[in-house]
Amino acid sequence: MKNNNLNIKTIFNKSQKLWILVVVMIILTVLQPGVFLTFANMKSILLSISIYGIMVCGTIFPILLGGIDLSVGAVAAAAGAFTVVQIVNSGYTNQGVIIGVCGGLLLGIIVGLVHGVIVTRFNVPPFLITLATQNIVYGVAQLLTGNNVIACMEPKLFAFLGGERVLGVPFSVWIMIFMALISYVLLNKTVFGRSIYAVGGNAEACFLSGIKSKTIIVLAYVASGFTAAMAGIVLASMNRQAIAKAAQGYDNFVLTALVVGGASLMGGEGTITGAIWGAFLVGVISNGLRLLGVASDYHGIIKCIVIIAAVALDANIRYKKSGLQKKSLFFKKNKAQA
Amino acid sequence: MSELLEMKGIQKSFNDSPVLKDVEFTVKQGEVHALMGENGAGKSTLIKILTGIYPKDGGQIFWEGKAVDINSRSDASKLGIGVIYQELSLIPTLTVAQNIMLGKEKAIKGILQSNKMKLDVEELIQKYNFRIKADAVVETLTIAERQVVEILKALSENSKLIIMDEPTASLSAKESESLFGIIEQLKQQGVSIIYISHRLEEVYRLSDRLTVLRDGVRVAVLEKEEIIPEDVIRLMIGKDLSEATASNNLRVSDKRVLLKVKNLKRKGVFKNISFEIHEGEIVGFAGLIGAGRTEVMRCIYGADPYDSGEILFEDKPVSKTISKNIKAGFGLVPEDRRNQGFTPLLSIEKNIALTNYDTIASHGIVNRAKEKEYGNTMVEKLNIKPGNSQIPVGNLSGGNQQKAVLGKWLSRDLKLLIIDEPTAGIDIGAKDEIYKIIENLAENGTAVIMVSSDLQELLRVSQRVIVMRKGEICAEFSEGRITQEHILMAESGILTKGGNEDEK
Numbered sequence: 001m002k003n004n005n006l007n008i009k010t011i012f013n014k015s016q017k018l019w020i021l022v023v024v025m026i027i028l029t030v031l032q033p034g035v036f037l038t039f040a041n042m043k044s045i046l047l048s049i050s051i052y053g054i055m056v057c058g059t060i061f062p063i064l065l066g067g068i069d070l071s072v073g074a075v076a077a078a079a080g081a082f083t084v085v086q087i088v089n090s091g092y093t094n095q096g097v098i099i100g101v102c103g104g105l106l107l108g109i110i111v112g113l114v115h116g117v118i119v120t121r122f123n124v125p126p127f128l129i130t131l132a133t134q135n136i137v138y139g140v141a142q143l144l145t146g147n148n149v150i151a152c153m154e155p156k157l158f159a160f161l162g163g164e165r166v167l168g169v170p171f172s173v174w175i176m177i178f179m180a181l182i183s184y185v186l187l188n189k190t191v192f193g194r195s196i197y198a199v200g201g202n203a204e205a206c207f208l209s210g211i212k213s214k215t216i217i218v219l220a221y222v223a224s225g226f227t228a229a230m231a232g233i234v235l236a237s238m239n240r241q242a243i244a245k246a247a248q249g250y251d252n253f254v255l256t257a258l259v260v261g262g263a264s265l266m267g268g269e270g271t272i273t274g275a276i277w278g279a280f281l282v283g284v285i286s287n288g289l290r291l292l293g294v295a296s297d298y299h300g301i302i303k304c305i306v307i308i309a310a311v312a313l314d315a316n317i318r319y320k321k322s323g324l325q326k327k328s329l330f331f332k333k334n335k336a337q338a
Numbered sequence: 339m340s341e342l343l344e345m346k347g348i349q350k351s352f353n354d355s356p357v358l359k360d361v362e363f364t365v366k367q368g369e370v371h372a373l374m375g376e377n378g379a380g381k382s383t384l385i386k387i388l389t390g391i392y393p394k395d396g397g398q399i400f401w402e403g404k405a406v407d408i409n410s411r412s413d414a415s416k417l418g419i420g421v422i423y424q425e426l427s428l429i430p431t432l433t434v435a436q437n438i439m440l441g442k443e444k445a446i447k448g449i450l451q452s453n454k455m456k457l458d459v460e461e462l463i464q465k466y467n468f469r470i471k472a473d474a475v476v477e478t479l480t481i482a483e484r485q486v487v488e489i490l491k492a493l494s495e496n497s498k499l500i501i502m503d504e505p506t507a508s509l510s511a512k513e514s515e516s517l518f519g520i521i522e523q524l525k526q527q528g529v530s531i532i533y534i535s536h537r538l539e540e541v542y543r544l545s546d547r548l549t550v551l552r553d554g555v556r557v558a559v560l561e562k563e564e565i566i567p568e569d570v571i572r573l574m575i576g577k578d579l580s581e582a583t584a585s586n587n588l589r590v591s592d593k594r595v596l597l598k599v600k601n602l603k604r605k606g607v608f609k610n611i612s613f614e615i616h617e618g619e620i621v622g623f624a625g626l627i628g629a630g631r632t633e634v635m636r637c638i639y640g641a642d643p644y645d646s647g648e649i650l651f652e653d654k655p656v657s658k659t660i661s662k663n664i665k666a667g668f669g670l671v672p673e674d675r676r677n678q679g680f681t682p683l684l685s686i687e688k689n690i691a692l693t694n695y696d697t698i699a700s701h702g703i704v705n706r707a708k709e710k711e712y713g714n715t716m717v718e719k720l721n722i723k724p725g726n727s728q729i730p731v732g733n734l735s736g737g738n739q740q741k742a743v744l745g746k747w748l749s750r751d752l753k754l755l756i757i758d759e760p761t762a763g764i765d766i767g768a769k770d771e772i773y774k775i776i777e778n779l780a781e782n783g784t785a786v787i788m789v790s791s792d793l794q795e796l797l798r799v800s801q802r803v804i805v806m807r808k809g810e811i812c813a814e815f816s817e818g819r820i821t822q823e824h825i826l827m828a829e830s831g832i833l834t835k836g837g838n839e840d841e842k
Contacts (some may be wrong), residue, residue, distance in 0.1 A: 075624060114702045121346075127369045186432075189703055189704055189706075190699075190702050190703055190704060191695045191702050191703075191704055192702060193697045194688065194695075194704060195692075197681070197683070197684060197688075198681045198684060198689075198692055200689070201681035201683045202677070202680065202681040202682065202683055203683055204677055204678045205672075205677070205678050205679055205680055205692075205694065206681070207641070207660065208639075208641060208660065208670055208672055208678055208679075208691045209664075209746065210660040210663075210693060212661065212663035214748075221430075268681070268684075269683060270403060306761065306769040
């Protein structure tokens with residue numbers, strides 16, 4: 001009861017950007033009455049964010065550590081391609097689906113493992129190593145697909161992942177919700193999650209407290225690779241095809257969702273609830289623009305302006321809270337203070 | 339002497355709670371004016387208002403008799419107010435000259451005049467007779483030397499008033515001594531200094547006047563001849579403090595030996611380190627900064643590797659993995675609280691939980707109720723203020739942060755606690771509490787190794803004092819009475835006692 005109250009309050013306190021979501025939704029509801037705020041439309045928004053929503057659930061781990069994973073889009077494409085190629089080679093059997101999905105996920109885990117080991121063993125900055133693997137893994141996706149579009153309509157088991165509805169809601173949305181729950185539990189209820197926040201906040205203090213920081217870091221990248229692969233497989237199923245460019249631009253969506261949702265790129269700060277809300281905001285804006293009939297060329301521009309506004313507003317509020325004297329870079333202060 | 343600075347009726351509140359109430363503060367030209375008060379008395383806030391970091395809610399500031407508005411850091415430095423921060427603000431990869439000239443580089447048509455700048459800085463260094471090279475890279479300098487660079491930086495901006503916030507917190511006795519010389523010199527050149535320090539003996543020695551703040555109110559301004567240590571302490575905390583004896587009755591414990599270190603060596607850092615620690619004993623490690631004390635402790639704890647020698651704990655070799663040593667009963671309160679001691683964004687209870695997951699969690703799942711209980715117990719037991727274990731440790735004052743770091747260990751079955759500079763930058767009240775915690779631990783059988791550069795603290799708390807110098811143990815005091823002079827002499831190599839005879 002009181003606890004519940006406090007939670008909502010802390011969510012809003014931690015990320016005032018969520019107010020933007022509410023404002024945007026109210027505006028769209030007024031502009032498009034009876035169209036925007038409907039169950040069907042909400043479902044379609046959820047469907048549109050489910051792929052990077054799944055990714056966010058794992059990529060939040062390296063972000064909380066102050067790291068980054070730029071390879072998620074490439075990993076998704078490669079995992080999707082691997083799965084589809086397996087299914088096609090097996091002659092569209094259910095067995096092929098199981099092997100394909102497991103293999104795809106394993107591919108994500110291996111890429112994450114490589115990231116983690118290189119970051120912890122050789123002290124390579126995460127930005128560099130994941131940027132490099134982005135290109136390597138993308139190359140693997142191209143090799144797997146032979147640079148073609150490989151269609152895969154069969155069997156039903158595969159189509160189910162990205163296409164079927166359960167209780168009227170697309171299965172991919174259920175996967176997102178399920179992954180978000182797992183992520184939430186990991187981050188909030190387990191020693192692993194606590195250690196993620198702690199190491200992200202002060203790695204040296206954790207080392208001296210006997211926390212195995214290196215293991216934690218490796219696991220974080222494994223989680224990121226795993227969810228990226230899972231998202232890629234769902235995406236392939238949703239599109240009924242594998243293509244190397246399948247998840248182009250998803251790295252950006254994922255980072256945007258995380259940052260808009262209140263995660264700090266410096267590490268130590270951020271929540272999975274915030275990240276999902278962030279993903280939802282991005283989805284709502286895209287959806288709104290489409291409903292309002294704005295030409296798709298403008299979508300990227302407008303989306304980014306809203307996001308910058310959200311982040312700037314939040315930074316401003318945090319700055320004010322810190323009690324520091326306000327500085328303006330652009331305007332000279334009048335001698336109003338007497 | 340005329341008034342250089344006058345602050346009148348200064349008011350400041352944070353979230354409706356007043357931090358400064360009608361505070362008056364004046365500094366004359368060429369005086370060292372000490373600003374005293376416990377943590378939270380409002381010293382930092384006053385300084386931040388003076389340097390334009392916080393806006394004031396009310397009051398006026400006069401500089402050389404004229405009313406001034408200070409709205410930013412640059413307003414303050416234009417007037418001639420320089421600050422030497424507690425956390426130094428130099429850029430480590432640049433040279434001394436580059437750091438000093440930062441933001442005011444000399445250039446002809448956009449081309450930097452590096453040589454000219456270097457010469458200017460060298461001239462400045464000579465003028466004040468400092469021993470430092472203009473082209474040395476800052477990261478190669480000791481903390482004391484970096485402080486000199488900060489002072490030079492302030493002087494290069496023609497500062498008439500230099501604010502020093504805990505300047506000796508990370509300096510050894512000898513380095514502090516040279517800083518005092520510098521302060522004397524600055525005074526003679528007509529520079530005023532606002533001196534903030536928790537080390538009372540320095541303040542008595544240096545200051546010409548002294549202002550005491552308590553709970554945001556100015557409670558006294560004392561002239562040099564009026565400054566009596568006991569009075570100042572009473573004014574600061576508002577009550578009598580149980581002053582400990584300055585010297586100490588030393589003794590060797592007759593309890594069993596817990597930790598045995600034999601001929602420990604780390605190339606280029608320390609060598610020939612041998613000593614024993616008994617159960618329930620408090621052993622002080624004295625020495626100048628760079629003597630290798632912290633480095634020895636890190637090796638014992640398992641944080642750093644060593645080249646040769648033996649470390650035995652309860653007659654068994656000590657592991658090189660921290661987590662195993664913690665299980666065996668080790669604890670460490672590190673030297674650099676902010677960077678090594680705690681995770682600032684996490685709450686008190688979550689920081690305390692970090693070292694206690696073996697009992698708080700089962701199968702990797704955290705037991706929230708237990709975690710809260712641990713947090714609350716420590717907040718209560720250690721009197722951490724404010725009394726709420728959900729507050730991020732980064733928001734606490736220095737003393738309370740240190741208590742939270744201690745709290746990480748006190749729920750455990752602690753056999754050996756290594757505590758490095760336990761009270762650096764902490765006010766007297768909290769200091770006293772931390773000493774009591776350490777003494778309590780020892781009474782209950784925990785062996786405590788206390789590395790400290792604060793001689794009074796060493797004398798007050800330790801039962802034995804081991805002195806290190808240049809990476810070796812040079813003296814050990816384990817009987818009779820000693821004074822600060824004994825330790826100082828040992829630290830500087832004049833006196834050797836009980837150390838290793840077979841060295842070299």
